[in-house]
Amino acid sequence: MTRTCPFVVGIACFAILGCVTVVQSQVTLEVTEGNSTCIKAELSASFSITYDTANGTRTVMVPLPGSAVVGVASSCGGDGRSPWLVALFGDGHALGLSFSSNDTLYSVANLTLQYNLSDVATFPDANSTDVVTVETTSVGMVARVNTTYRCISASSVIVGGATVTFSNVTMEAYMTGDDLSPDESVCTADQSFTTAPPPPPSTTTAAPAPVPTPPGTPNQGSYSVSNSNGTVCLLARMALQLNISYFSASQNKTIQEVVNLLPNQTTSSGSCDPTSATLVLTQGSATNLSFLFTLNTTSNRYHLTGLSVVAAWSDMTAPFNTSNSSLDYLRGSLGRSYMCISEQTLAVDQNFSLNTFQLQVQPFGITRGQFTQADECQLDQDNMLIPIVVGAALAGLVLIVLIAYLIGRKKSHAGYQTI
Structure with a gap:
């Protein structure tokens, strides 16, 4: 969701609930209550933000500086409230992380980024002086209770028209001690660089691991997103299949698993802006899938630019999360939907791809809550062309046979005369 209103942290307030230090370009943030620490994060972060100028759009890279402080809106939660870590920095900017368990x-259940366009040093020539707030529920930071979440590798989170990139992250919420737990939940990206320990020697022959049964074609689900006044701003009908490579606890090796998204167990949420729209699909507490569509106002064309997934399946040694914000799929025209009945594979990275079936989406220009006329994908057009070509060839063959028959019949009467 994007709002052009002040963020609840109160940017003018810089009271600190804990301490903030910088260690080798990392910022350390602590949220305390009394003499206890409930959230501690040591991390590096940067923000890629696109904004409007008189000559079009401009993108700036903004680092989370060592001068960032913990804002007064930070909280350990309780009484129905979620724990919050809010970092204030620069001239009216803030990064907020809320947690659930x-x-x-x-x-991290919600990430909120606030940036102040009146900060001319950071946003030169900006058309607006608004304080913009964007947020997402698709973050991908998941850990086991009473462990430290660790992810040294860089990972990006798409949030509205911005991208937040984290690296060198060690973080724990719901802490039971004053320091990070020595037990860690390591992110998938870091696990790919870690060699699994060899299994202990065994005197018995282990039974071969069962081969996963292909899940078959998934069922089609219908999803929608509404804006603040209740008007439908994004529609989607699609059947989805997740293809994920992860380290299996039971097999002690990396496996590839294909899993169908179940529409009857999936809820949709998201947000819409004039030039971006987000659809978030959540299946229970195990799977979260987020789509980001972007509209080019010059060409009046939109496409899928970002896709992220968080999966916490029972056989995973740690929750799987990945994202890609530089995609170019599902291209359509403003005021029209995009349709592809054929199976498509949307490659996100080496460990994750998404298979789509019977897909129709419209992230912009919806009229009366209904899909408009569709732009068909090339696969569907090719699939229609094949039967047309085959049909034309068969018709041509029949015509040739008929002509040959008529010519042969005429010649067969040429040697006889009427008496």
């Missing part, structure tokens, strides 16, 4: 896992 169940019996086994905790995660």
